[in-house]
Structures are given as C-alpha cells and as structure tokens.
Amino acid sequence: MSFAERLQRAWYRGHPALHLLAPLEALYRAVVERKRRRFLAGQGDxxxxxxxxxxxxxxxxxxxxxxxxxxxxxxxxxxxxxxxxxxxxxxxxxxxxxxxxxxxxxxxxxxxxxxxxxxxxxxxxxxxxxxxxxxxxxxxxxxxxxxxxxxxxxxxxxxxxxxxxxxxxxxxxxGNRRCLPAGPLREPAERLRTxxxxxxxxxxxxxxxxxxFRLRPSALIELHSGEHWPLDHFPPGQRLHAVAGIGNPQRFFSTLEALHWRPIPHAFADHAAYSTQQLQFAPELPLVMTEKDAVKCRAFAPPGWSYLQVEAAxxxxxxxxxxxxxxxxxxxxx
Known part of the structure; x- marks a missing residue:
C-alpha cells in the first residue's frame, strides 16, 4: 500500500498520528479561507x-x-x-x-x-x-x-x-472532517453551507x-469492438478481474458485486496509465474495468475486455x- 493510500485510509478510519499534521492543516485552512474571502470581497482577478x-x-x-x-x-x-x-x-x-x-x-x-x-x-x-x-x-x-x-x-x-x-x-x-493534510477536505466543512x-x-x-444521487450500471461495452453487452452477459457468480484506477475503487468493486459477480479487485492510482503487461492477471478470467480506465486501454485491449458503463440518476x-x-x-x- 502506498503512502497516499495509507494516508487516505487514516482520514476515513482514524489514526492517532494525524494530530502531528495539525500545524500544516492550520496553515492550509488559513490559505484557502483567505482565498475565498478575497473572492467574496471582489478582490483579485x-x-x-x-x-x-x-x-x-x-x-x-x-x-x-x-x-x-x-x-x-x-x-x-x-x-x-x-x-x-x-x-x-x-x-x-x-x-x-x-x-x-x-x-x-x-x-x-x-x-x-x-x-x-x-x-x-x-x-x-x-x-x-x-x-x-x-x-x-x-x-x-x-x-x-x-x-x-x-x-x-x-x-x-x-x-x-x-x-x-x-x-x-x-x-x-x-471522513474525519479535517482539512488537508490531516484530513480529506479541500475546504472546511462549513463551505457546504454556501x-x-x-x-x-x-x-x-x-x-x-x-x-x-445514484450511479446505475447500464451496459457492458467490449473495448475492442464497441459492442454493447447486456448486464446479464456474465452469469451470477462469475469470477472476473476488476480494474479500477479511480478516486474510490471500492465503489466500482461493490457495484460489480451488486450485479452478482465475484470480482477479483485490482485497484490502481487515480488517473493511472496502463500497459498490456500491467493488466495480465492469473487465472485467465474475463476482465472488466471502469469507463475512465477504458479510454486509456482501448488502443491495446484484446478481444473480450469490457468496461461497465454507468448512468447518473x-x-x-x-x-x-x-x-x-x-x-x-x-x-x-x-
């Protein structure tokens, strides 16, 4: 697990060492709050x-x-x-x-x-x-x-x-409702009131x-051909490799589980770049990825790789x- 992944886990699950980051959090809050005050006052460009x-x-x-x-x-x-x-x-x-x-x-x-x-x-x-x-x-x-x-x-x-x-x-x-780097917030939670x-x-x-607000799976799309497959293309209980290089990979894995498949999770960093070698997994099973990952893999994807298309609701x-x-x-x- 990378340092960024460990830090993100601490933000949401807690860790006593986060208090050491309080001085940096205070500095960060001061900067973002000043930036917003200037915007509200009509100052700056x-x-x-x-x-x-x-x-x-x-x-x-x-x-x-x-x-x-x-x-x-x-x-x-x-x-x-x-x-x-x-x-x-x-x-x-x-x-x-x-x-x-x-x-x-x-x-x-x-x-x-x-x-x-x-x-x-x-x-x-x-x-x-x-x-x-x-x-x-x-x-x-x-x-x-x-x-x-x-x-x-x-x-x-x-x-x-x-x-x-x-x-x-x-x-x-x-998460812990604290600002960076002691928590996941880019701005204080009070910002939501505005x-x-x-x-x-x-x-x-x-x-x-x-x-x-929900994300509803709508289809499986084969990367190589663009063919749309129905969501029952794989039978219930199907084991498959699940690739997700997004901000919260677990959401994608949980979605596949809700479709009654058995994903083997392969989480990558958000916005990760891929190569064919990185996506060669054992055992040989169907591979399903997010649409965000698919735009980076379509050029080298072999027949059979697919991505799950979702629609906002x-x-x-x-x-x-x-x-x-x-x-x-x-x-x-x-």
Missing part, C-alpha cells in the same frame, strides 16, 4: 463569463462521481435546447498548448482521461486548461454556447460561477444534507430544482 457557469465539484480529495453528473447535465440541458460547453483542468493531460480543445480521436495522455471520456460519450465542446477562466474564453470564442459546465473547479476562484453543485460520497462522507446544492452519491433518498427533487435554476439563469430558453 475573477472572470465573469457572458453566459451562466455551473461548477460541479467537491470539497474532498478523491472521486465522488463528478464525471457521471457532468454527463447527465450535458444531456439534460441539451434536451431543453441549450448549447452546452465544458471546461476542465485536464488533470494528467499533456497537450501541445493550452487552452486545448479535446477531440474524440486524441490520446488520453494528451487530452486527459476524464475530458476524453466526456467528449467520446457526448461530442460536447470541451476545453482543458489549468486556468479555467482562460478555457471559458477560448471555448466561447470557438462557437456560440448558452451554458458552461466546469468539471471540478470549486476552489478555482478565478472563474466566477452562477451555480455550485457539490458531490459527496454518501458512504464515506467527509453552495447551491449538495448531492449524496449512493444515498437512497433525499436528506437534509443533500439530494440523493439524481433524485426527482433535484431535477425539479435544477430546472428551476435553468429557468432563472436562462429565462429566454424556459
């Missing part, structure tokens, strides 16, 4: 786009389901006649220049795995740049849009926003803390609330 900007983010380190929610928002807004664009930091991407327009045929190493996944699924206009304000300007200069979705960027205050949507893993919550909506990934029902109350926000932000389209 913050770009206000001519179209509404919706930020989808989290206050914890690790995966909470932002990409599936972005995919849902794209399709939901398009169904209402809106022209949608997306900006992303492009974590792990190595484009020739920034801002960089992501195309479906690009390599994940160039475009970033999550941006490439989003473009391959939706063909949405998407620009990557660590400076998200610059990415928005470039995107709007390239084509007319009605709405911008920012994939992550809750703490990127150089980009003004009209809505903040925050995802929390319902099972793990906020966002527009909280979605609880994995919750069965809406709660005072936020709206219910926010609660009906959230859908109603979100449609009200769209009507407020874009009255001409309501």
């Amino acid at each position: 913050s770009y206000r786009a001519p179209v509404p900007v919706i930020v989808v983010g989290n206050i914890t380190v690790g995966g909470t389901g932002k990409t599936p929610l972005i995919l849902w928002l794209i399709e939901h807004c398009r169904a209402r006649g809106l022209r949608v664009g997306v900006v992303s930091r492009g974590y792990g991407a190595t484009p020739p220049t920034v801002p960089w327009r992501v195309r479906a045929e690009q390599a994940a190493s160039e475009a970033g795995d999550e941006p490439l996944l989003i473009v391959q699924r939706t063909a949405v206009p998407l620009m990557i740049d660590p400076d998200r304000a610059r990415a928005v300007r470039a995107l709007l200069a390239s084509e007319p849009l009605d709405l911008i979705l920012s994939d992550d960027g809750l703490q990127h205050y150089r980009l003004a926003r009209d809505l903040e949507l925050v995802l929390i893993d319902a099972a793990r919550g906020l 966002v527009d909506a909280v979605l609880l990934n994995g919750a069965q029902a809406d709660a005072p803390e936020g709206y219910a 926010p609660s009906a109350a959230f859908v109603t609330w979100f449609d009200e926000q769209l009507a407020r932000l874009l009255p001409a389209h309501s």
Whole structure:
C-alpha cells in the first residue's frame, strides 16, 4: 500500500498520528479561507463569463462521481435546447498548448482521461486548461454556447460561477472532517453551507444534507469492438478481474458485486496509465474495468475486455430544482 493510500485510509478510519499534521492543516485552512474571502470581497482577478457557469465539484480529495453528473447535465440541458460547453483542468493531460480543445480521436495522455471520456460519450465542446477562466474564453470564442459546465473547479476562484453543485460520497462522507493534510477536505466543512446544492452519491433518498444521487450500471461495452453487452452477459457468480484506477475503487468493486459477480479487485492510482503487461492477471478470467480506465486501454485491449458503463440518476427533487435554476439563469430558453 502506498503512502497516499495509507494516508487516505487514516482520514476515513482514524489514526492517532494525524494530530502531528495539525500545524500544516492550520496553515492550509488559513490559505484557502483567505482565498475565498478575497473572492467574496471582489478582490483579485475573477472572470465573469457572458453566459451562466455551473461548477460541479467537491470539497474532498478523491472521486465522488463528478464525471457521471457532468454527463447527465450535458444531456439534460441539451434536451431543453441549450448549447452546452465544458471546461476542465485536464488533470494528467499533456497537450501541445493550452487552452486545448479535446477531440474524440486524441490520446488520453494528451487530452486527459476524464475530458476524453466526456467528449467520446457526448461530442460536447470541451476545453482543458489549468486556468479555467482562460478555457471559458477560448471555448466561447470557438462557437456560440448558452451554458458552461466546469468539471471540478470549486476552489478555482478565478472563474466566477452562477451555480455550485457539490458531490459527496454518501458512504464515506467527509471522513474525519479535517482539512488537508490531516484530513480529506479541500475546504472546511462549513463551505457546504454556501453552495447551491449538495448531492449524496449512493444515498437512497433525499436528506437534509443533500439530494440523493445514484450511479446505475447500464451496459457492458467490449473495448475492442464497441459492442454493447447486456448486464446479464456474465452469469451470477462469475469470477472476473476488476480494474479500477479511480478516486474510490471500492465503489466500482461493490457495484460489480451488486450485479452478482465475484470480482477479483485490482485497484490502481487515480488517473493511472496502463500497459498490456500491467493488466495480465492469473487465472485467465474475463476482465472488466471502469469507463475512465477504458479510454486509456482501448488502443491495446484484446478481444473480450469490457468496461461497465454507468448512468447518473439524481433524485426527482433535484431535477425539479435544477430546472428551476435553468429557468432563472436562462429565462429566454424556459
């Protein structure tokens, strides 16, 4: 287990040595709180786009389901006649220049795995740049849009926003509720009081803390051919190798178990790059991975490897609330 994995386990399960990190936590909190105060006071350089900007983010380190929610928002807004664009930091991407327009045929190493996944699924206009304000300007200069979705960027205050949507893993919550490096929080827990909506990934029902949000498996897709297989393609009890290089791999393994399969888990670091040799496992069994991993493996995947496609399912109350926000932000389209 790597140091990062041990630290993350300590955040959620507790460890007495974490108190040694209290001075660094205090320094981190002071920096992020000052940064937010400056933003609220209108100080510093913050770009206000001519179209509404919706930020989808989290206050914890690790995966909470932002990409599936972005995919849902794209399709939901398009169904209402809106022209949608997306900006992303492009974590792990190595484009020739920034801002960089992501195309479906690009390599994940160039475009970033999550941006490439989003473009391959939706063909949405998407620009990557660590400076998200610059990415928005470039995107709007390239084509007319009605709405911008920012994939992550809750703490990127150089980009003004009209809505903040925050995802929390319902099972793990906020861990020990402490800020980095003593805990998993990017901002103090009190920050949740100021966002527009909280979605609880994995919750069965809406709660005072936020709206219910679930990820539903929809199909198995064979990497080599793109063929869609039904979820009963493998019989109950099927043993298989499960590959997950995401923020919370256990969520993927649990999903496979809920489909009544018997996964042998192979957890990798978030945004991991793969080679054929890394994914040669014994015994020889079917291999299933996440869609985020698939965009990095499709070029060398042999026949038989597949990924599990999931769809976001926010609660009906959230859908109603979100449609009200769209009507407020874009009255001409309501």
